[in-house]
Amino acid sequence: MDVAGLQRRLADFARVRQWGPFHTPKNLAVALSVEASELVEIFQWLTPEQSARVMKDEESAHRVRDEVADVLAYLLQFCDVLGVDALAALSEKIDRNESRFPAP
Structure with a gap:
């Protein structure tokens, strides 16, 4: 299963239970x-x-x-709600860290 597939499962799980109104960025950040x-x-x-x-x-x-x-789960739901590509964000952050903290 990939990240997108897990996000779909989580979104379906929340939708079926009608939790959408509670899955705001603020609430998901707090839950995380x-x-x-x-x-x-x-x-x-x-x-x-x-x-x-x-x-x-x-x-x-x-x-x-x-x-x-x-x-x-909460991180993936948070990213889904805000449209953040978690893997791209991580890759970009690693790139920045490699520049900030070069290997000796």
């Missing part, structure tokens, strides 16, 4: 922030060593995968 915070919460009190092993425990790995999915 909340889900990112839930991902951070998993790591909040872990040592660097513990955080590196988080995917070895099935319960915490499941939580990480779920929160990553939530973050990505």
